[in-house]
Amino acid sequence: QTAIKWRFQTYAGAALGEHVTKPVIDFINKAANGELEIELYYADQIVPTGELFQALQRGTIDAVHSDDDSMASPTPLQQFGGYFPLATKHSLDVPVLFDQYGLADIWREEYAKVGVTWLSAAGQDPCNFNTKKEITSLADLDGLKLYTFPTAGRFLSQFGVVPVSIPYEDAEVAVQTGELDGMAWSGITEDYTVGWADVTDYFLTNNISGAWIGSFFVNQQVWADLPEHLKAIVMAGIEAGHTYRNQWYWGGEARLRAQGDKLQLRSIPQEEWVVVEDAAKVFWTEIAAESELNAKIVQTFRDYNDVISKAGPPYTFG
Amino acid sequence: MSYELIATLMFSSMMLMLLTGQRVFGAIGFVAVVASLVLWGDKGGFDLGFAAAMKLMKWYPLLTLPMFIFMGYVLSESKIADDLYKMFHVWMGGLQGGLAIGTIGLMVLISAMNGLSVAGMAIGATIALPELLKRGYDKRMVTGVIQAGSSLGILVPPSVVLVLYAMIARQPVGQLWLAGVIPGLMMAAMFIIYIMVRCWKNPTLGPILSAEERDMPRAEKLKLLTAGLLPIAIFAVMMVPFVNGWTSLVESSAIGALAAFLAAVVKGRMTREVFENSVRNTLSITCMFMWIILAALAFGAVFDGLGAVKAIESLFTEKLGLSPWVILILMQLTFILMGTFLDDTAMLVIVAPLYVPLVGALGFDLVWYGILYTITCQIAYMTPPFGYNLFLMRAMAPPEITIQDIYRSIVPFVLVMVGALALVMIFPQLALWLPNYVYGN
Amino acid sequence: MTRFMHRYIRVVDAVNYRVGRVAMYGIFVIMGILLISSVNKTFFTPTLWTLEMAQFAMVAYYVLGGPYSIQLGSNVRMDLLYGEWSLRKKAWVDLMTVFFLIFYLLVLLYGAISSTAYSFGYWGTEPFSFFSGLITGTEEIGHMERSSSAWRPYLWPIKFVMIIGIFLMLLQCISELLKDVLRLKGEEI
Numbered sequence: 001q002t003a004i005k006w007r008f009q010t011y012a013g014a015a016l017g018e019h020v021t022k023p024v025i026d027f028i029n030k031a032a033n034g035e036l037e038i039e040l041y042y043a044d045q046i047v048p049t050g051e052l053f054q055a056l057q058r059g060t061i062d063a064v065h066s067d068d069d070s071m072a073s074p075t076p077l078q079q080f081g082g083y084f085p086l087a088t089k090h091s092l093d094v095p096v097l098f099d100q101y102g103l104a105d106i107w108r109e110e111y112a113k114v115g116v117t118w119l120s121a122a123g124q125d126p127c128n129f130n131t132k133k134e135i136t137s138l139a140d141l142d143g144l145k146l147y148t149f150p151t152a153g154r155f156l157s158q159f160g161v162v163p164v165s166i167p168y169e170d171a172e173v174a175v176q177t178g179e180l181d182g183m184a185w186s187g188i189t190e191d192y193t194v195g196w197a198d199v200t201d202y203f204l205t206n207n208i209s210g211a212w213i214g215s216f217f218v219n220q221q222v223w224a225d226l227p228e229h230l231k232a233i234v235m236a237g238i239e240a241g242h243t244y245r246n247q248w249y250w251g252g253e254a255r256l257r258a259q260g261d262k263l264q265l266r267s268i269p270q271e272e273w274v275v276v277e278d279a280a281k282v283f284w285t286e287i288a289a290e291s292e293l294n295a296k297i298v299q300t301f302r303d304y305n306d307v308i309s310k311a312g313p314p315y316t317f318g
Numbered sequence: 319m320s321y322e323l324i325a326t327l328m329f330s331s332m333m334l335m336l337l338t339g340q341r342v343f344g345a346i347g348f349v350a351v352v353a354s355l356v357l358w359g360d361k362g363g364f365d366l367g368f369a370a371a372m373k374l375m376k377w378y379p380l381l382t383l384p385m386f387i388f389m390g391y392v393l394s395e396s397k398i399a400d401d402l403y404k405m406f407h408v409w410m411g412g413l414q415g416g417l418a419i420g421t422i423g424l425m426v427l428i429s430a431m432n433g434l435s436v437a438g439m440a441i442g443a444t445i446a447l448p449e450l451l452k453r454g455y456d457k458r459m460v461t462g463v464i465q466a467g468s469s470l471g472i473l474v475p476p477s478v479v480l481v482l483y484a485m486i487a488r489q490p491v492g493q494l495w496l497a498g499v500i501p502g503l504m505m506a507a508m509f510i511i512y513i514m515v516r517c518w519k520n521p522t523l524g525p526i527l528s529a530e531e532r533d534m535p536r537a538e539k540l541k542l543l544t545a546g547l548l549p550i551a552i553f554a555v556m557m558v559p560f561v562n563g564w565t566s567l568v569e570s571s572a573i574g575a576l577a578a579f580l581a582a583v584v585k586g587r588m589t590r591e592v593f594e595n596s597v598r599n600t601l602s603i604t605c606m607f608m609w610i611i612l613a614a615l616a617f618g619a620v621f622d623g624l625g626a627v628k629a630i631e632s633l634f635t636e637k638l639g640l641s642p643w644v645i646l647i648l649m650q651l652t653f654i655l656m657g658t659f660l661d662d663t664a665m666l667v668i669v670a671p672l673y674v675p676l677v678g679a680l681g682f683d684l685v686w687y688g689i690l691y692t693i694t695c696q697i698a699y700m701t702p703p704f705g706y707n708l709f710l711m712r713a714m715a716p717p718e719i720t721i722q723d724i725y726r727s728i729v730p731f732v733l734v735m736v737g738a739l740a741l742v743m744i745f746p747q748l749a750l751w752l753p754n755y756v757y758g759n
Numbered sequence: 760m761t762r763f764m765h766r767y768i769r770v771v772d773a774v775n776y777r778v779g780r781v782a783m784y785g786i787f788v789i790m791g792i793l794l795i796s797s798v799n800k801t802f803f804t805p806t807l808w809t810l811e812m813a814q815f816a817m818v819a820y821y822v823l824g825g826p827y828s829i830q831l832g833s834n835v836r837m838d839l840l841y842g843e844w845s846l847r848k849k850a851w852v853d854l855m856t857v858f859f860l861i862f863y864l865l866v867l868l869y870g871a872i873s874s875t876a877y878s879f880g881y882w883g884t885e886p887f888s889f890f891s892g893l894i895t896g897t898e899e900i901g902h903m904e905r906s907s908s909a910w911r912p913y914l915w916p917i918k919f920v921m922i923i924g925i926f927l928m929l930l931q932c933i934s935e936l937l938k939d940v941l942r943l944k945g946e947e948i
């Protein structure tokens with residue numbers, strides 16, 4: 001019996017992919033004992049990230065790890081993936097939203113319509129800013145050219161941010177060539193891991209969302225053809241990867257903020273940051289008005305945020 | 319079929335297709351799409367070729383390519399370098415072999431204004447070469463001087479070759495450019511030393527300019543020096559805003575192109591014909607590059623998608639068990655060999671999927687390797703049977719210079735370049751000191 | 760047949776010549792966009808659209824200029840052997856090898872068409888029937904693909920330009936093929 005082979009492309013470059021995707025693939029390959037062999041490719045390696053979704057539908061790529069936003073998902077879910085402004089506080093919020101508050105069903109259903117099987121979502125790090133210039137007030141955001149997620153970029157542009165869209169692996173170079181002033185893309189763990197901490201100087205502790213929402217996807221036909229026991233192995237590998245990432249980020253964010261020596265921490269005072277939080281509420285309302293499905297998802301975020309704000313710390317920041 | 323076998327098949331069929339003399343992008347593209355169809359079939363096999371076009375569009379540093387090409391053509395077509403040449407002529411003419419040394423100086427300045435070797439070749443062959451021959455300089459030596467000197471265009475910043483390398487190796491263009499400065503100047507100095515030694519041993523190779531030819535009022539002599547200001551001004555207008563972070567690399571290249579264009583207009587050299595030639599040649603060279611890169615990206619994606627890169631990596635490091643330096647030297651030797659047959663873009667196609675990840679995996683600095691790569695490209699430019707400078711020289715040289723002369727002229731300069739390559743390999747700081755100093759904090 | 764070939768060559772070369780001559784000035788469009796970008800960035804606020812617009816302009820420049828660059832004969836060849844051959848032998852070999860080029864361009868063209876269909880919201884694998892369906896009304900436009908930037912331009916226009924460019928490139932290569940056929944027949948071109 002010959003092995004089933006998958007080509008798997010992740011949103012992450014090689015340095016980050018080592019932590020966010022590779023453990024999943026290694027687990028599956030080992031557990032599948034030669035029955036399924038997945039080959040992992042990093043950002044833009046086989047197809048550019050912008051073409052990733054079409055490639056997944058066609059089967060050029062068999063499976064993908066990415067957020068809906070950066071892979072330009074053609075579903076209405078696109079703007080909710082990645083960092084939906086101020087939607088979450090901690091990475092555990094994401095599995096709760098998906099598994100307890102029903103987002104998983106919506107995701108599964110919407111992707112089935114476009115020929116793709118959605119497998120699982122997880123939370124990762126918050127979305128902070130790392131920049132060459134110091135940011136201590138909202139006014140400092142004005143005119144900053146930042147590498148960020150499409151939806152986050154649209155939201156931030158009201159504060160004068162100029163979002164720049166380039167391939168992930170080019171972002172570090174782009175800071176040096178002056179195409180970028182920094183990133184609004186990740187927490188501090190990633191800044192250090194991928195080398196962005198080497199080219200920027202400051203880290204803003206305010207985040208525009210507490211956890212990245214990213215998913216694992218697979219081509220519909222390819223998934224249908226996979227024997228049940230291998231499906232179970234794939235799902236187990238993904239879950240194991242979620243656990244690893246939760247710890248890696250949670251520990252990394254604390255350690256590098258406290259002990260990292262490449263990025264200096266800065267904050268915009270909470271009195272001023274409220275402006276951003278209020279803008280997010282307006283943004284939510286706008287997005288909700290676009291369609292019934294959007295309204296349903298935004299309502300889910302509202303319901304959950306109501307619950308955690310009543311629950312208080314550690315669910316909220318105090 | 320094993321990965322090694324597929325990789326070998328892809329490469330050998332590409333080389334075979336190249337030998338038929340067809341357009342390079344056709345050969346690479348054909349192998350790429352056939353391989354993707356065979357391996358992916360209707361599961362997206364048709365899409366990979368076009369996906370490369372989208373990838374190419376998103377690679378923003380490629381925008382500098384047409385800008386630098388345009389800049390080079392404006393400089394050479396408008397002949398605004400004439401005064402520059404006169405300056406070196408008068409100031410260096412009194413030395414043994416002085417005009418040849420001055421020509422190297424001219425080439426360094428031209429290199430600082432454009433990203434390819436074409437402009438240097440055109441200026442060298444049309445302005446400098448006839449004058450040198452008229453003054454009784456040895457034809458073989460000066461033919462070599464111009465070919466070697468103009469190849470500095472890709473090592474001294476700005477450099478198109480380093481932009482392409484940066485894209486493939488994902489290394490910072492700014493650092494690569496800075497890394498090229500010292501090796502570029504060092505190589506120019508090595509050329510000059512070579513010329514001086516030869517002319518000292520055999521003064522007939524580079525006779526001293528007669529006194530009456532150098533006889534010129536001091537004021538006029540000093541005025542000629544201002545010709546040197548033009549390239550410095552163009553270089554400054556382009557690089558100062560970039561280094562200060564006012565403009566990005568891509569924006570700066572447009573400023574440089576505009577500056578060269580305006581300089582030609584102000585000097586009254588932008589005739590209809592010059593304009594037509596610059597604009598048309600820019601299109602034709604840019605198209606050539608872009609279509610090759612387009613095909614090469616598809617080739618690379620398929621090659622990568624096969625897992626061939628991983629296979630070759632493990633072949634070298636695990637199966638053969640060679641030490642990193644042995645692998646690097648072997649690679650550089652094969653690379654020089656390939657360079658004699660191929661042009662730089664085609665070499666990049668081969669280097670990209672094979673060498674760059676391997677060099678990285680071996681733990682070498684990829685900025686440093688970029689300089690080794692570029693020096694190898696310089697050698698490739700001059701060595702028969704395939705080299706741009708060789709072709710250009712053949713097309714532009716005056717009739718008394720035969721093909722034999724051209725082929726023989728390059729020998730000593732290629733040896734000097736190999737020497738420079740070895741120096742940069744042994745002393746990586748030659749390349750890395752400046753970028754570390756500038757970007758170091 | 761020979762008359763048809765002559766006419767084909769004349770028409771295609773003339774069309775591509777004109778398209779290429781227009782595309783040629785695209786260098787100033789790219790330069791202009793980047794200069795606007797520099798000025799805005801240095802003196803005012805950076806602009807959202809310039810980098811992406813310059814990229815679109817560059818794609819149009821090299822894709823539409825491609826056929827003209829073939830006419831100008833600027834595409835490099837490895838002339839290790841080729842350079843030594845007689846004109847007749849070159850024509851014979853070119854006659855064969857141009858089919859490889861044509862094949863590559865056909866695959867590229869198919870990819871461009873299917874990617875453009877995707878940018879109109881078609882998820883299937885029959886882009887041609889989708890486009891004919893659009894005309895007859897049996898298919899409709901779905902989710903329009905946009906660039907993932909804050910500027911969010913639609914992507915179909917640039918993909919459409921690429922279809923045109925690749926198609927013209929294909930026509931030009933067929934013209935080169937016919938020229939070789941005529942050359943081998945001993946005709947003047």
Ligand code: NA
Nearest residue numbers: 429471474476
């Ligand atoms: Na240069």
Ligand code: NA
Nearest residue numbers: 658698701704
């Ligand atoms: Na060569």
